[in-house]
Amino acid sequence: GDHTKINVNTRNVFIECTGTDLTKAKIVLDIIVTMFSEYCEKPFSAEAVEVVYPNGKTHIYPELAYRKEKVKAELINKKIGISETSSSLAKLLTRMCLNSHVIGNGNHIEVEIPPTRADIIHACDIIEDAAIAYGYNNIQMTIPKTYTIANQLPLNKLTELLRHELAAAGFTEALTFALCSQEDIADKLGMDISATKAVRIGNPKTAEFQVARTTLLPGLLKTIAANRKMPLPLKLFEISDIVVKDPSTDVGARNCRHLCAVYYNKTPGFEIIHGLLDRVMQLLEVPPDEDDGYMIKAAEGSAFFPGRCAEIFAKGQIVGKLGILHPDVITKFELTMPCSALEINIEPFV
Numbered sequence: 001g002d003h004t005k006i007n008v009n010t011r012n013v014f015i016e017c018t019g020t021d022l023t024k025a026k027i028v029l030d031i032i033v034t035m036f037s038e039y040c041e042k043p044f045s046a047e048a049v050e051v052v053y054p055n056g057k058t059h060i061y062p063e064l065a066y067r068k069e070k071v072k073a074e075l076i077n078k079k080i081g082i083s084e085t086s087s088s089l090a091k092l093l094t095r096m097c098l099n100s101h102v103i104g105n106g107n108h109i110e111v112e113i114p115p116t117r118a119d120i121i122h123a124c125d126i127i128e129d130a131a132i133a134y135g136y137n138n139i140q141m142t143i144p145k146t147y148t149i150a151n152q153l154p155l156n157k158l159t160e161l162l163r164h165e166l167a168a169a170g171f172t173e174a175l176t177f178a179l180c181s182q183e184d185i186a187d188k189l190g191m192d193i194s195a196t197k198a199v200r201i202g203n204p205k206t207a208e209f210q211v212a213r214t215t216l217l218p219g220l221l222k223t224i225a226a227n228r229k230m231p232l233p234l235k236l237f238e239i240s241d242i243v244v245k246d247p248s249t250d251v252g253a254r255n256c257r258h259l260c261a262v263y264y265n266k267t268p269g270f271e272i273i274h275g276l277l278d279r280v281m282q283l284l285e286v287p288p289d290e291d292d293g294y295m296i297k298a299a300e301g302s303a304f305f306p307g308r309c310a311e312i313f314a315k316g317q318i319v320g321k322l323g324i325l326h327p328d329v330i331t332k333f334e335l336t337m338p339c340s341a342l343e344i345n346i347e348p349f350v
Helices: 022-037 073-080 086-095 123-134 154-168 217-226 270-283 327-332
Strands: 049-052 058-061 067-072 099-103 108-113 234-245 253-264 294-298 304-314 317-325 339-345
Touching: 067 073, 067 123, 073 086, 073 108, 073 123, 086 099, 086 108, 086 123, 154 234, 154 253, 154 270, 217 234, 217 253, 217 339, 253 270, 270 294, 270 304, 270 317, 270 339, 317 327
Parallel strands: none
Antiparallel strands: 049 058, 067 108, 099 108, 234 253, 253 339, 294 304, 304 317, 317 339
16 A cells, blocks of 8 residues: 555655546546646646457547637626626626626627636536626615515314424424335235335345335334333324325325324323314314214224224225234334324325
8 A cells, every 4th residue: 555655755656546427537637637736736727548349439538628618798797696797797607607708799798717617517517606706795685576485285284283282282293204114004014015005115225225105104103112111001193195096196105194103012002092172073063973074983994903903084084093903013113011002194184
């Protein structure tokens, strides 16, 4: 290693750049060469190298290519919100290491982009540099010509309101990962992965993040498993998006906003989860009525104890489930005590 070390007596430096992306490798090489060239015996000079490819083709590197772009001064002024002359804008761009001068009848500016500015891709990048040189604080503040008033999405507003109320009910909010393993949403919950409509990650880096979650329950159970030493009972909730396949959408998947709550104690506490459901429905102004409100009906679920599971009907559809979790599910998540859970889709109530 001593032979290739750079010290104060080094006079010749060979710069090599290797990468899987040729364009990025060229950019890196150009920048390193230009930076080193500043300290050469003859400043800003570098010796080129001929690269011979396996197929016999040759190429000279570094390219250090300059290119020229034309931008209308009127466009720059309009996008930034200023009224500068073409010559003034050219000076601003020159200060940003973009050598510029006015051409034609004075309406256009020709900008020379050096090899050190690979970030300049489009005219808007040149406009941004002009704005930086002008100074963002110097741009006159004006009232927009559009009369739109920003507003919170109804679904997000409902989510925030429910979060406050669930916290007031004694539950602690958790925020879990949107990605999980196939085991979490299928095997551990006693389901087949094909029945979950899960969106799979094309090239997962770890086994923990293979699919997008189709239910919030595994995330909360893993959170409880990580906090088993905390005093009982553990009462957690989360209101977040889940992702399911949907061929009718342009991207082949859609998000659904779910509410999930879990109660973990020495006793299952089904009455507490049921009470939480009643409180949520009370807040949503949905009465306990078979026709115009909500009702629960006995059902079966692979994650729930037989005879201890119910489906929640509201707005003419099944919106979720509640019940006591199956001992096998609890064991698979490394828990040792009974647990009851509730999960509903809140989008029909917006």
